[in-house]
Amino acid sequence: DQQVKQNSPSLSVQEGRISILNCDYTNSMFDYFLWYKKYPAEGPTFLISISSIKDKNEDGRFTVFLNKSAKHLSLHIVPSQPGDSAVYFCAASVPQGGSEKLVFGKGTKLTVNP
Amino acid sequence: DAGITQSPRHKVTETGTPVTLRCHQTENHRYMYWYRQDPGHGLRLIHYSYGVKDTDKGEVSDGYSVSRSKTEDFLLTLESATSSQTSVYFCAISRTSSGAANAGELFFGEGSRLTVL
Numbered sequence: 715d716q717q718v719k720q721n722s723p724s725l726s727v728q729e730g731r732i733s734i735l736n737c738d739y740t741n742s743m744f745d746y747f748l749w750y751k752k753y754p755a756e757g758p759t760f761l762i763s764i765s766s767i768k769d770k771n772e773d774g775r776f777t778v779f780l781n782k783s784a785k786h787l788s789l790h791i792v793p794s795q796p797g798d799s800a801v802y803f804c805a806a807s808v809p810q811g812g813s814e815k816l817v818f819g820k821g822t823k824l825t826v827n828p
Numbered sequence: 829d830a831g832i833t834q835s836p837r838h839k840v841t842e843t844g845t846p847v848t849l850r851c852h853q854t855e856n857h858r859y860m861y862w863y864r865q866d867p868g869h870g871l872r873l874i875h876y877s878y879g880v881k882d883t884d885k886g887e888v889s890d891g892y893s894v895s896r897s898k899t900e901d902f903l904l905t906l907e908s909a910t911s912s913q914t915s916v917y918f919c920a921i922s923r924t925s926s927g928a929a930n931a932g933e934l935f936f937g938e939g940s941r942l943t944v945l
Contacts, residue, residue: 720870758871803871805871
């Protein structure tokens with residue numbers, strides 16, 4: 715069963731507008747959530763994260779919102795830039811046996827049009 | 829640059845042949861991971877290591893084995909490659925001593941693209 719779901723495979727927005735990427739999860743034991751960005755032929759890179767005890771975290775143009783009751787998080791990018799065009803992966807962390815492992819969603823391909 | 833090197837970066841092989849992918853880190857971190865990325869599946873954990881000779885399975889470990897004889901090297905082996913193992917493989921490290929994502933996140937290598945014919 716898929717514990718982290720990104721239901722939109724792709725999203726297209728205009729430069730300067732807001733991009734909103736969504737992620738749903740099923741496991742209430744997840745204690746930390748992260749977003750990664752991936753360009754073609756490169757490894758994923760960490761973008762922003764949020765603890766399960768918070769509902770918002772902001773870093774420059776990027777803000778992540780967490781709604782625990784709905785088991786939903788979203789990544790807002792404002793304003794969107796063409797360089798933001800990439801695949802974005804939502805990930806969740808669950809403590810397990812002294813370590814933590816990340817469970818990833820399938821990704822959403824964001825295209826920002828000039 | 830997280831000091832992670834994957835080799836080979838590209839490999840084409842025949843079904844039934846053994847394949848070993850290498851992940852090398854220069855920062856002496858304890859936790860290392862192997863993920864595979866496939867269209868429609870995102871990133872899935874194959875195996876991970878929490879120290880020399882200490883490894884554990886991830887969600888898609890069947891058909892794969894790993895070894896970690898030195899802190900800096902984490903090897904992923906496909907004993908007998910199959911076409912379903914055609915994928916892009918990513919190694920990752922955690923920079924925290926406990927491997928906790930909340931403190932250090934994961935840093936990924938550039939990937940190894942494997943094609944099994």
